[in-house]
Amino acid sequence: MSSVLYDVPGPKARRVSLIGSVLGSVLILGLVAWIITTLAEQGIFQGQRWAIFTRGDVWSLLGNGVLTTLSAAAVAAVLAFPLGLLLCLLRISDIAAIRIPTRIVLEFLRGMPVVLMMLFVLLVFASGAFTAVVAGLVLYNAAVFAEIIRAGIQSLPKGQREAGLTVGLTSFQSRMIIELPQAIRRMMPSLVAQLVVLLKDTSLGYIVSYEELLRKVQIMADFLGPDFLFPIFFVAAAIYIAINIVVSRIAVWIERRGTVKAAGGVAKAEPEPIEAAVP
């Protein structure tokens, strides 16, 4: 795409672009150098500040933080998906008395900050921090999953449902056997992308005092002294971001794999239009 926006660079343009690249790099490197010198003035790079990472207990605490983060995300994801499916079925129900209240509930859940839901569960139901984090994540993400699956079902050709009803399936059977499998496959990339969001949102547990990675950083910094805040934070943030990037990459991979398959599958499955067959 980008090549359409400008000519294939000639020698002069290439020179200009090279100069631009060099200048840009110098600028960015300068910024990085400035940040590093500022950090160095604060004594960030003194060996003893980083020496804490030779201690086993620091790593075991960090590892513990990663585990609590991942376990909250895993439990929430496992619970949110079936709930989202259920909400989606209610949302597209033929009965208005079910459809409309569900719609209001979904709008409500999607329009609220996840932290607020976590705090709500924590204070109103006086639950533990883990329950609060998981409940907040489940409620919000179930609503989002419901909307994603609904979009998938609506993107299906009408004939799918009509055919299902014609061969004598009930409305519910048609949804479960014909429409949902196709909709979920079609929406796989969005669903996985939402899983990344869910994983990122576990960090909100910090606010409701759930002992996840960031809270561990805080605890360690309080315990070891403010000098160690930056090194610990830096390592923890790197771990967090690395996990998220890996999951995002998996999402992209699934998306690529899905589109290749769907393109081949749909092209084969679709019958030739009758008009085209008759000359």
Place this chain on the structure above:
Amino acid sequence: MDVIIENLPLYWEGFLRTLFLSVVSGAIALVLGTLLAAARVSPVAALRGFSMTYVEVLRNTPLTIAFFFAAIVLPRLGVRFEQFEVAAIIALSTYTAAFIAEAVRSGVNSVHVGQAEAARSIGMQFGQVLSLIILPQALRTVIPPLINILIALTKNSSVAGAFFVLELFGYGRQLANANGDQVMTVLLGVAFFYLLITVPLGILASTVERKVAISR
């Protein structure tokens, strides 16, 4: 109900601060995000690389980490703020800019290739092609996703409440602590004020989406 009515001034103040945080961070993020998207499609390799790295890292950073960095780590590094609002705005706008950059970039990709070719064939430069032909069309298609990002931004601003900024969520937490017996009412009040921003924006997004879809 009485708790909400008694504390309406606090709610209102929190609401205004949430609105303020969202509007200011949203404006900064829009500018920053559009610049990043332009850098992403530019001929200069260094800018492309920078934009790509920025978006990849920031999109995968949990918001709480961004806030923690801006509000707690930065002051330790000698960057002092008069108010914690500044830290909140830094965190929110740099975080949101990455998402806006992605949305604008996919908008640029959605503009028909012929548009760019036509613009180039009448002798326009890269900057002209982008600012006069591509971006105006791209922005139209990206308005619904942009509004959705702004809705997310408004909801995300609630994290500021945990980092020393007294906005809607911050006041909500305070009030919940002060009125232990009516926590549910207090928090539902907070939820109501959030919905006051997010629901109209959501309706606006779907209306615009329908309008754009018709004109295509």
